[in-house]
């Protein structure tokens with residue numbers, strides 16, 4: 258090894274060791290600082306003079322790493338505090354995000370959306386949004402009129418029957434449905450799946466796909482449905498797929514693609530992912546656990 262190479266190697270080794278040492282010191286700083294603090298607190302308690310005191314300020318993590326982590330997600334990480342309370346801006350932000358979630362849960366799809374999406378319009382046995390929220394089972398069955406309409410107008414024996422539902426966030430369908438439905442239809446058609454005429458179901462739970470799949474003898478159903486919102490996330494849509502439909506089919510036989518929204522999985526990506534999932538599902542002869550175990 259030449260003299261220059263040797264120096265370069267030595268410098269690199271020294272730099273790595275220094276980095277390792279710093280990381281170790283950071284990790285050790287936390288328990289040591291707390292240990293001292295707790296011990297002095299105990300000493301004071303023992304002689305009967307215990308009183309409230311503040312915890313030491315210890316840099317527990319690398320600030321630049323934390324900044325990267327925060328930049329990678331809209332989730333509320335390391336919000337800080339003042340005393341035992343949230344900072345005012347954080348508190349107000351949480352209230353606003355909670356309001357978004359409530360609006361999403363209580364919102365409804367406009368009457369003309371099914372027509373704009375080119376869907377046959379159906380509804381479940383729920384007569385109102387409140388009934389939908391209070392009685393999940395009623396959102397898994399079609400009302401009598403819709404069941405008749407489905408039999409009269411629905412496509413029988415399709416490979417894939419697409420269903421759009423408001424679910425627990427109507428906004429999710431309003432915002433993402435117009436992009437996702439055509440993208441999914443195109444991707445599935447290009448993959449040579451025979452599709453049924455799409456359906457819309459008002460006040461829909463995931464389980465309504467069972468009744469629809471059975472009534473139409475579809476090989477597989479796919480329901481695009483609004484997810485239960487998280488804080489500040491009122492526009493997130495999921496796709497649930499069910500192969501070989503049966504009434505009361507277990508979720509373990511189904512699959513889910515979640516977080517479809519502008520800040521998450523984009524509609525075009527979701528359409529591709531769903532098409533690939535269905536290709537694997539048809540090849541394996543089943544979804545969910547069966548698909549996972551098949552290794553397809």
Ligand code: B12
Nearest residue numbers: 424425462463464482483484485508509511512513514515
């Ligand atoms: C609520 C919920 C549950 C509840 C459902 C109970 C209920 N009656 O609502 C409980 C706690 C039981 C649950 C369980 C599971 N869940 Co869950 N769940 C959710 C959550 C928070 C909301 C779902 C939702 O809004 N659905 C739409 C409404 C309209 O549907 P619904 O008809 O009211 O309820 C049905 C669906 O929620 C469905 N469901 C719930 N979770 C799952 C998961 C899978 C894989 C399937 C096929 C169906 C399914 O079951 C309900 C009854 O039919 C989502 C996260 C999200 N924000 O979407 C995760 C989510 C859907 N669940 C997930 C997972 C992984 C699971 C479990 C597999 C966890 C586990 N390891 O056990 C189990 C599987 C359930 C089963 N085998 O039955 C993942 C799915 C990831 C994926 N791409 O496959 C999600 C996206 C969370 C996440 N980000 O990881 N879940």
